[in-house]
Ligand SMILES: NC(=O)c1ccc[n+]([C@@H]2O[C@H](COP(=O)([O-])OP(=O)(O)OC[C@H]3O[C@@H](n4cnc5c(N)ncnc54)[C@H](O)[C@@H]3O)[C@@H](O)[C@H]2O)c1
């Protein structure tokens with residue numbers, strides 16, 4: 301069990317430490333140098349986060365402005381093109397195997413910079429400095445990196461664990477409210493997967509999100525508990541051959557609606573929609589307790605997140621998009637489904653359940 305301290309919490313995975321602390325950026329230089337000593341540090345960030353935080357991080361690790369690499373913000377840029385341009389720019393600036401990459405941004409930057417780190421010079425170390433709620437509680441932990449393709453999300457990527465994760469709650473003060481809400485979707489997911497009591501606490505935070513103190517105890521406990529749940533699962537199953545599949549709850553349909561919206565729907569909003577439909581699916585096929593969907597739907601609404609597909613989006617398009625999912629097999633797609641809030645269905649019999657497209661039509665229709 302991890303230690304709880306009043307102002308900060310550390311979660312130690314077998315290979316790396318996750319520091320969760322208001323003001324952690326103040327000592328980012330020491331944290332990064334300790335976890336990943338390097339000749340040179342390259343900072344990958346985006347056009348929203350870079351102007352606010354990159355120079356602070358750069359001076360702490362004694363990086364110059366020519367090793368701050370800024371990409372346009374947004375999911376539409378999590379592509380092979382951006383990956384190619386970043387690796388070219390690293391080479392032009394003289395970065396080599398002795399470079400450590402710092403991913404400073406939301407989940408898009410984390411996935412992208414992690415994939416650059418996984419592939420540049422056949423792999424260099426990287427440190428995750430997540431700046432969105434979603435990246436803090438989910439994307440920065442677990443070592444999944446990658447980019448999207450026209451066929452679907454995250455279809456090209458690699459497992460590459462960070463050397464450390466540094467989450468400074470203070471940076472959430474500049475996160476736009478819609479992205480704070482989007483992050484709550486992953487917290488709701490963690491509650492559904494592993495902890496019903498935590499689920500209720502997430503709903504309480506969600507209901508007061510507009511006025512919440514981002515460096516206060518409620519947010520600290522939310523970030524810490526979510527990371528603890530995610531860290532526990534990925535430590536038990538790093539490569540997703542078993543229990544890690546449960547983290548895909550809400551994501552098979554979520555990724556499909558996200559793709560169908562041309563990434564206009566935020567990832568968290570798409571996951572919220574996905575969780576509502578997937579729990580309905582679980583009730584319909586009899587693996588979930590009655591009332592599970594209603595509870596999840598209420599939680600999603602309390603966070604101000606959408607609970608159904610945008611109406612112009614056709615059921616058939618969504619179903620076609622699920623076929624691109626990594627979990628698709630001939631004629632049916634595999635889903636991680638809840639048994640109730642706090643526990644997933646399957647267990648030793650396998651954590652993903654094949655669902656036919658006809659069943660899907662029934663739920664989405
Ligand atoms: N690797 C994983 O295990 C994993 C898990 C969950 C999600 N993801 C990925 O994460 C991505 C979604 O992440 P996201 O929701 O963080 O999106 P994002 O990276 O696009 O960030 C959301 C927006 O907020 C801005 N932003 C971030 N932090 C800010 C701050 N502190 N102040 C001001 N603006 C800030 C960003 O510039 C962006 O415009 C998706 O691509 C998803 O696939 C990956």
Ligand SMILES: [Zn+2]
Pocket residue numbers: 438486551567571
């Ligand atoms: Zn997600």
